[in-house]
Amino acid sequence: MLLLVVLLAVPAAHGAREGGQPVALVTAETQNQLIAVELPSGRILKRLRMSADPQNVVTNATYALVVSARAGAVTLVGTRRLQVLKVLRGFRSPHIALFVPDRELAYVTDDARGELAVIALARRRVTRRVFVGVGAHHMTMSPDATRLWIALGERARSITVLDTTFQGAPRVIGHVDPGGEAHDLVFSPSGARVWVTYDDRASIAIFDAQSRRRVG
Numbered sequence: 001m002l003l004l005v006v007l008l009a010v011p012a013a014h015g016a017r018e019g020g021q022p023v024a025l026v027t028a029e030t031q032n033q034l035i036a037v038e039l040p041s042g043r044i045l046k047r048l049r050m051s052a053d054p055q056n057v058v059t060n061a062t063y064a065l066v067v068s069a070r071a072g073a074v075t076l077v078g079t080r081r082l083q084v085l086k087v088l089r090g091f092r093s094p095h096i097a098l099f100v101p102d103r104e105l106a107y108v109t110d111d112a113r114g115e116l117a118v119i120a121l122a123r124r125r126v127t128r129r130v131f132v133g134v135g136a137h138h139m140t141m142s143p144d145a146t147r148l149w150i151a152l153g154e155r156a157r158s159i160t161v162l163d164t165t166f167q168g169a170p171r172v173i174g175h176v177d178p179g180g181e182a183h184d185l186v187f188s189p190s191g192a193r194v195w196v197t198y199d200d201r202a203s204i205a206i207f208d209a210q211s212r213r214r215v216g
Contacts, residue, residue: 021038022039023038023039023045024039025037025057025064025079026057027057028054029053029054029055032049032050032051032053032054033048033049033050033054034047034050034057034066035048036048036082045082048082048083048084049084050066050075051068051071051073051075052070053069053071054067054068054075056096058097058098058099059099061079062078062079063077063106063121064076064077064079065077065097065099067094067095067096067097068094069094069095072092072094073087074087074108074119075088076119085124086125088119088124088125088126090126091110092110092113093111093112093113094108094109094110094117095108095109095110095111095137096109096137096139098141100141100145100164102145103145103167104120105118105120105121105168106119107119107139107141107170109136109138109139109150111134111135111136111137111153112134113129113131113136114131114152115129115131115136116129116130116132116148116162116170118130118167118168118169118170120168127168128168128169130162130171130172132152132160132172133150133158135151135152135156137150137151137153137156138150138151138183139151139185140185140186140187141164141187142209143189143190143191145167146163146165147162147164147209148162148164148170149185151183151196154199155181155182155200156178156183157177157178157181158176158177158178159175159176159182159185159196160174161174161175161212174212176212178196178198179214180198180201180205182196183196183197183198184196184197187209192209192210193207193208193209193215194206194207195207
């Protein structure tokens with residue numbers, strides 16, 4: 001099964017076009033692989049072995065993080081050479097990864113432990129774990145990287161809010177009642193609002209990011 005696709009550019013050493021070429025990274029869950037596919041040709045550039053059940057993958061300019069829930073592992077991949085740099089373990093059921101903008105940091109939610117793990121990318125290790133609530137799953141960061149909202153489950157009855165002003169040391173500052181079974185969430189481009197989708201209804205709620213009250 002092919003799951004999640006992200007796009008990036010890799011150096012010309014991997015292809016003909018100078019300055020980099022568009023590449024898709026695809027998690028192949030049943031094959032336990034991360035597949036690099038050249039675009040638009042569709043030619044497979046590389047297959048990287050992953051821990052069991054690789055589901056989600058995210059990238060920035062330098063790294064990719066592949067989350068393997070069943071294996072309780074997160075694989076750090078260097079995107080310039082498309083190589084595995086480190087397999088991070090010690091998770092029980094990791095799900096969602098997020099890169100902190102302009103920092104050598106990433107966050108990963110672990111729903112079974114109810115934790116947010118902070119990964120120092122250059123050091124290639126988890127430097128902090130913060131308990132945010134069992135079911136920690138989808139998350140969104142404000143554009144200024146000072147707030148993080150985490151839905152506690154795929155059908156979340158609570159959302160945890162963290163202060164991420166010091167991104168390496170996030171701290172819980174409150175909770176939001178979504179008023180239903182929240183699934184995913186995202187900050188608006190201005191950072192003033194948070195949009196929340198639900199599993200139990202065909203509508204979206206809009207929250208004021210500062211007051212944390214539903215406004216629409």
